[in-house]
Amino acid sequence: MATKKKKTKLKSISSGRPPTVKPVRSISSKATRALIRTHHTLEKDRAKALAKGDDAKAEAIAKQIELNGGLEAYQKASLTGQGNDRGGDSSRILMEWLKPIVPTLKKQAGDGESLRLLEVGALSLTNACSKSRLFEVERIDLNSQAQGIKQQDFMERPLPRDQDECFDIISLSLVVNFVPDAVGRGAMLLRTIQFLRSRKYSEGLEDFLPCLFLVLPASCVTNSRYMDEGRLEAIMEALGFVRVQKKLSNKLVYYLWKMGTPTVKRNFGFKKQEIRAGQDRNNFAIVLK
Structure with missing residues (x-):
């Protein structure tokens, strides 16, 4: 009887469920x-x-x-x-922040002039941004999990040939922290500038666009030896960004950075240097060369 029970358990774990049935959460x-x-x-x-x-x-x-x-x-x-029981879809925060310009976005979408949004590290086709139908969304990821997500490394993506190939919004939600080294993280943030549109927006939109939606684990700025709020803001300002919104939760920190007018000279002298001491700190850092 014991052997039979074991076989039954193994079969139930390995066998899939019909796609119409919501699977029971199997990992805490x-x-x-x-x-x-x-x-x-x-x-x-x-x-x-x-x-x-x-x-x-x-x-x-x-x-x-x-x-x-x-x-x-x-x-x-x-x-x-990203499930609702784990904090939910991060793009809901972006949509909340864009509420003041939603009427304008709806009008533009109705006129066939939707904003272009590039979602790097996309995992889902049904997040808040996609459901809004306000954007022309392009989704890329290193390992595509769905047909609507292009398998592509952002760092190897061909640069835009013109403004039509640029984007109004770029989403880097839990992407920068996935880059394994500090120099690579800085290079990724720097590269976003080349993909954002540089054009004049109508009144109201110009307060938000073009912009970068950045999400990081909260500990990257609250408990790192090499990074804190002030240093991140200094790095982003050096790149030409201005912070529009910020939200800190227990696990994540969300930012909306508007791309300002590019300056002729930028200070990229951000090396890896200790800001906080302590054995319990993590080593998250961003280096701009």
Whole structure:
């Protein structure tokens, strides 16, 4: 009887459910966070090994990442974390912040002039931005999970040839922290400038656009040795951004940064330097060269 029960359990776990049935949550929020943290740590260690030329160590870490389920497992954990029972869809915050200009956006959408939104690290086709039908949304991700998401690395995406290929809004929700090294994070933020439209917007829209929606784990700015609120703001201002909105929750920090008028000279002298001491700090940093 014991053997029969074990077989029944294994069969029920491995067999899928019809897509019309909502699956029972099979991973706790604690396990989800642990999987995400482990993946980030391994990716950082792999990047360090590659930087030092230790190919053997990098290969060993890559195998460990694959044993843990690889990028797909990380994405599934992230998607689970976007459920309403885990804090929900981060783009709802963006839509809340854009409420003052929604009437104008609706009119433009009705006239066939929808704003263009680039969602980097997209996991879903049904988030708040997509459901609003106010934007022409382009979704990209390193490992596409759906037909409407293009498999592409933002850092390798061809630069826009003209303003028609640029975007009014770029969303980097829990993307920058996924980049394994500080220099790469700075390079990603710098690259967004080349994808944002540089045109005059109508009254009202000009207070928000063009803009960057940035979401990070709260600990990146509240508990890092190398990053705090002031340093992040200084980095963004050096890039030409002005903060329009901010929201801090227990787990995440949300920002809306408007792209200002580009300056001729920018100070990119942001190195990795300690801001806070303490053993319990994390090592999140952004370097601008």
